[in-house]
Amino acid sequence: MKKFTKLTGTAIPLDRANVDTDAIIPKQFLKSIERSGFGPNLFDEWRYLDHGEPGMDSSGRPINPDFVLNKKRYQGASVLLARENFGCGSSREHAPWALEDFGIRCIIAPSFADIFFNNCFKNGILPIVQSGDVVNRLFKACESTEGYQLTVDLTAQTITTPDGESFDFEVEVFRKHCLLNGLDDIGLTLQHVEDIKAYEVRRKLEAPWLFV
Amino acid sequence: MAAKTLYDKLWDAHVVRSGDDGASLIYIDRQLVHEVTSPQAFEGLRLANRKPWRVGANLATPDHNVPTTDRTAGIEDPIARLQVETLDKNCDYFGITEFKMDDIRQGIVHVVGPEQGATLPGMTVVCGDSHTSTHGAFGALAHGIGTSEVEHVLATQCLIQKKSNSLLISVDGRVADGVTAKDIVLAIIGEIGTAGGTGYAIEFSGEAIMALSMEGRMTVCNMAIEAGARAGIIAVDQTTIDYVEGRPYAPKGDQWTMAVEAWADLHSDADAKFDKVVHLDATIIKPQVTWGTSPEMVIAIDATVPNPADETDTVKRTGMEAALKYMGLQANVPINQVKIDRSFIGSCTNSRIEDLRAAAGVAKGRKVAESVKQALVVPGSGLVKQQAEAEGLDKIFIAAGFEWREPGCSMCLAMNADRLGAGERCASTSNRNFEGRQGQGGRTHLVSPEMAAAAAIAGHFIDVADLETLAEGIEG
Ligand code: SF4
Numbered sequence: 001m002k003k004f005t006k007l008t009g010t011a012i013p014l015d016r017a018n019v020d021t022d023a024i025i026p027k028q029f030l031k032s033i034e035r036s037g038f039g040p041n042l043f044d045e046w047r048y049l050d051h052g053e054p055g056m057d058s059s060g061r062p063i064n065p066d067f068v069l070n071k072k073r074y075q076g077a078s079v080l081l082a083r084e085n086f087g088c089g090s091s092r093e094h095a096p097w098a099l100e101d102f103g104i105r106c107i108i109a110p111s112f113a114d115i116f117f118n119n120c121f122k123n124g125i126l127p128i129v130q131s132g133d134v135v136n137r138l139f140k141a142c143e144s145t146e147g148y149q150l151t152v153d154l155t156a157q158t159i160t161t162p163d164g165e166s167f168d169f170e171v172e173v174f175r176k177h178c179l180l181n182g183l184d185d186i187g188l189t190l191q192h193v194e195d196i197k198a199y200e201v202r203r204k205l206e207a208p209w210l211f212v
Numbered sequence: 213m214a215a216k217t218l219y220d221k222l223w224d225a226h227v228v229r230s231g232d233d234g235a236s237l238i239y240i241d242r243q244l245v246h247e248v249t250s251p252q253a254f255e256g257l258r259l260a261n262r263k264p265w266r267v268g269a270n271l272a273t274p275d276h277n278v279p280t281t282d283r284t285a286g287i288e289d290p291i292a293r294l295q296v297e298t299l300d301k302n303c304d305y306f307g308i309t310e311f312k313m314d315d316i317r318q319g320i321v322h323v324v325g326p327e328q329g330a331t332l333p334g335m336t337v338v339c340g341d342s343h344t345s346t347h348g349a350f351g352a353l354a355h356g357i358g359t360s361e362v363e364h365v366l367a368t369q370c371l372i373q374k375k376s377n378s379l380l381i382s383v384d385g386r387v388a389d390g391v392t393a394k395d396i397v398l399a400i401i402g403e404i405g406t407a408g409g410t411g412y413a414i415e416f417s418g419e420a421i422m423a424l425s426m427e428g429r430m431t432v433c434n435m436a437i438e439a440g441a442r443a444g445i446i447a448v449d450q451t452t453i454d455y456v457e458g459r460p461y462a463p464k465g466d467q468w469t470m471a472v473e474a475w476a477d478l479h480s481d482a483d484a485k486f487d488k489v490v491h492l493d494a495t496i497i498k499p500q501v502t503w504g505t506s507p508e509m510v511i512a513i514d515a516t517v518p519n520p521a522d523e524t525d526t527v528k529r530t531g532m533e534a535a536l537k538y539m540g541l542q543a544n545v546p547i548n549q550v551k552i553d554r555s556f557i558g559s560c561t562n563s564r565i566e567d568l569r570a571a572a573g574v575a576k577g578r579k580v581a582e583s584v585k586q587a588l589v590v591p592g593s594g595l596v597k598q599q600a601e602a603e604g605l606d607k608i609f610i611a612a613g614f615e616w617r618e619p620g621c622s623m624c625l626a627m628n629a630d631r632l633g634a635g636e637r638c639a640s641t642s643n644r645n646f647e648g649r650q651g652q653g654g655r656t657h658l659v660s661p662e663m664a665a666a667a668a669i670a671g672h673f674i675d676v677a678d679l680e681t682l683a684e685g686i687e688g
Contacts, residue, residue: 017527018406018506020646027627031277031291033251033298045648054291083527085407088440089646091342092249093358114410114442115342115356122360172374173233185360189368192229192237196370199228199239209463209471210241210335
């Protein structure tokens with residue numbers, strides 16, 4: 001997994017509540033057995049005017065000029081500003097894969113759907129919850145200032161705006177540790193092999209039917 | 213000892229190790245696997261030279277991508293075929309039991325697990341699919357996970373988790389005749405919203421819930437995720453035990469006796485504390501229909517489409533306006549006048565035998581309206597299909613003009629050939645009415661199996677009770 005320490009990047013505002021993972025990466029792209037290459041199909045149905053299918057070359061497709069991802073001023077953005085309940089719906093990890101492949105490393109929203117929130121951390125993306133007020137202000141500033149950049153510092157747990165204003169954010173200790181060091185969960189869990197085995201021995205006595 | 217909620221009990225029984233920061237290592241008893249969210253997990257396992265920790269804890273079946281028409285020629289779509297073949301190969305390679313496409317036991321994972329007794333009370337159940345919440349109907353702690361976690365469970369039989377808060381939703385009193393489990397859960401989501409359960413494990417209780425069959429309870433828990441909760445659970449009672457007894461994976465003999473004794477404790481203690489409690493009056497719930505692009509945009513069948521102008525919250529109002537535009541609906545129109553193009557009876561919410569019986573009961577002796585392009589019935593598993601055929605339900609559907617298909621997810625998410633065209637309106641028994649869910653530009657209205665059948669016959673949304681009067685009107 002890619003490490004996340006400190007990032008300064010262009011912010012892009014996606015002004016819609018309840019953005020679901022079907023919208024982030026439509027189902028036809030879930031047929032892939034790969035883990036990468038989903039970036040060109042991020043928000044496919046909103047981003048292009050035609051219907052996208054896996055295997056298509058997206059570079060020549062007609063784009064929807066009104067969709068924020070297609071606006072020139074937001075090219076190369078790495079911080080996504082979003083609204084309530086971002087990432088709801090299906091558990092598909094293809095959603096964070098697509099965001100990461102596109103270049104998004106941090107998402108700031110008033111709330112996230114649980115599974116999506118969790119999936120972000122597994123893929124080097126930092127989801128940050130901020131109050132509706134703060135998110136509103138960031139949206140306004142970002143929409144009115146071309147080249148608006150935010151600095152996200154995971155160690156210090158702060159978001160800093162171009163005028164030097166700074167907001168603190170919360171992150172779970174374990175998740176922070178994994179992101180900062182780019183650690184793989186499986187390796188960490190396997191340090192506790194003896195605990196897992198002891199649990200199984202104990203549980204087999206209590207509930208043997210679970211082990212047949 | 214302090215009083216515990218059912219969630220506390222399930223959690224405590226599965227903690228392998230608690231960290232000092234609130235993240236615990238939780239043991240997983242059962243993992244269900246399907247073709248869409250597993251290939252990258254198996255690949256990861258292979259790349260790291262790891263093996264499944266406990267092969268027998270996993271059970272696999274393809275469901276999302278399989279065709280629901282004749283399968284003898286295999287899967288036509290080469291990309292879908294590769295994905296299903298990849299599942300077959302991975303399961304063969306690692307020795308995981310898989311009900312392959314030509315196996316009578318194949319079906320939607322959330323139908324297959326309970327049907328086989330592979331989902332048991334007191335278990336932790338996971339699957340790379342958000343509707344894993346379904347299995348909570350058995351007093352099991354069940355939730356969806358991402359592909360990285362599928363790999364984590366394969367490799368370690370554990371998950372790193374933080375305990376959720378607890379939310380009790382009590383549906384008090386009894387529902388009126390003709391009001392189904394689907395109507396109850398849609399009414400709940402209408403009440404608490406699609407983010408109302410975020411961060412919580414929901415326990416559903418109350419007279420109306422405990423009066424439901426296991427099929428009905430699964431319908432309710434299935435949609436816990438649509439209320440934002442990863443897990444929905446229901447206490448174990450005699451209904452649960454009767455359903456589980458005798459199923460292929462259920463304990464037998466002495467172990468059965470021992471298990472039933474242990475399961476008697478799978479309920480919240482009388483004085484257990486929940487972080488939040490919501491009460492709903494069952495007696496006022498009517499048959500429900502969604503009108504928008506989120507399951508919380510739901511109204512009763514005798515209501516009119518809401519008017520965004522009446523909404524004071526700007527974010528909500530914009531959401532409503534966008535939903536009406538996408539759905540091609542006008543504010544204030546009575547929903548029972550809205551015409552449909554297709555009807556879909558199926559999905560892990562409503563494709564079990566009881567759902568098919570209910571829909572067939574409505575379809576019997578009637579005909580799908582001329583104006584309806586397609587009415588599809590897709591059983592949840594090969595065994596559900598077999599049972600329905602033994603009861604003659606297939607004949608009732610076919611005689612009425614419905615199509616009778618092979619088991620799979622089908623038009624629930626339209627990954628195979630079953631899908632809506634742009635602008636087409638569908639009465640669907642599935643669980644998500646998001647934009648494009650059933651096909652790009654398609655318009656989904658979530659309803660019960662009874663209403664999906666009734667709408668196919670009337671050509672528009674209708675209260676099943678009014679179908680009688682409609683028929684009499686035509687005859688008279
Ligand atoms: S039936 Fe629909 S909701 Fe259920 S698992 Fe399949 S695609 Fe997902």
